Amino acid sequence: MGNVILIGFMGCGKTTVGLRLSYRLRKAVIDTDKEIEREEKRTIADIFATDGEPYFRERETACLHKLIKSVSNQIISAGGGLPLREENRKLLHKLGKVFYLRADAETIYERLKGDTTRPLLQDSDPKTKIRTLMEQRDGCYRKAADVVIQVDGKSFEQILDEIEARVSDWV
Numbered sequence: 572m573g574n575v576i577l578i579g580f581m582g583c584g585k586t587t588v589g590l591r592l593s594y595r596l597r598k599a600v601i602d603t604d605k606e607i608e609r610e611e612k613r614t615i616a617d618i619f620a621t622d623g624e625p626y627f628r629e630r631e632t633a634c635l636h637k638l639i640k641s642v643s644n645q646i647i648s649a650g651g652g653l654p655l656r657e658e659n660r661k662l663l664h665k666l667g668k669v670f671y672l673r674a675d676a677e678t679i680y681e682r683l684k685g686d687t688t689r690p691l692l693q694d695s696d697p698k699t700k701i702r703t704l705m706e707q708r709d710g711c712y713r714k715a716a717d718v719v720i721q722v723d724g725k726s727f728e729q730i731l732d733e734i735e736a737r738v739s740d741w742v
């Protein structure tokens with residue numbers, strides 16, 4: 572399969588790192604959220620509002636099954652909640668090498684305050700919500716990951732250098 576997979580909490584930088592890595596490694600990038608939005612012809616916020624989170628989670632697993640059949644040697648940026656399901660973690664491992672971009676709750680809060688596109692953060696106290704979700708999720712992200720990259724305070728160039736070094740160890 573040979574894909575490079577980026578996981579981590581909302582706002583950890585998966586989309587930007589994925590795009591920049593795609594230039595560096597000359598590989599195409601796929602974003603599971605965008606794939607789902609394209610297939611459903613509506614935004615994630617609409618999907619959550621109309622059909623609820625459980626429906627969205629089914630779509631994520633279906634998306635991974637599809638990628639397993641169709642994608643190799645690419646970069647895959649996974650939605651923040653995708654690695655929470657054990658089945659999805661197995662599928663991620665099949666797909667390639669998994670990099671967890673790990674950020675502190677404070678970093679995430681600063682990046683995402685005012686964001687309206689993430690249904691799970693439309694809360695009266697987003698700071699506490701971020702902290703709570705991160706505590707619940709960190710173990711799953713670690714279980715899913717082959718490599719953990721701590722991103723706080725690092726430039727994108729530094730993060731890309733770290734990922735690139737680990738990718739070349741592997742291929």
Ligand code: S3P
Pocket residue numbers: 579580581582585604615649650651652653688689690691
């Ligand atoms: C989610 C993260 C989002 C998106 C959805 C749910 C989550 O993706 O899949 O809003 O549960 O963490 P990003 O991590 O790309 O923001």
